[in-house]
Amino acid sequence: xxxxxxxxxxxxxxxxxxxxxxxxxxxxxxxxxxxxxxxxxxxxxxxxxxxxxxxxxxxxxxxxxxxxxxxxxxxxx
Numbered sequence: 001x002x003x004x005x006x007x008x009x010x011x012x013x014x015x016x017x018x019x020x021x022x023x024x025x026x027x028x029x030x031x032x033x034x035x036x037x038x039x040x041x042x043x044x045x046x047x048x049x050x051x052x053x054x055x056x057x058x059x060x061x062x063x064x065x066x067x068x069x070x071x072x073x074x075x076x077x
Contacts, residue, residue, distance in 0.1 A: 055063075067074075
């Protein structure tokens with residue numbers, strides 16, 4: 001007959017093994033799901049609503065600077 005000894009160290013290693021196994025399984029499954037998903041459309045127009053003007057960052061910054069120069073104390077615009 002084999003006598004099993006459960007010391008504090010053995011219990012800690014068992015718990016650590018379960019935690020590491022579950023974590024690595026979750027990470028592996030997450031990356032497999034990400035790899036199986038189709039790539040998203042890269043065009044910015046597909047995310048914009050209909051009728052949205054095509055404005056780049058420089059134009060937007062120029063509009064903010066112009067509004068700030070017209071009325072620097074207006075915090076609503």
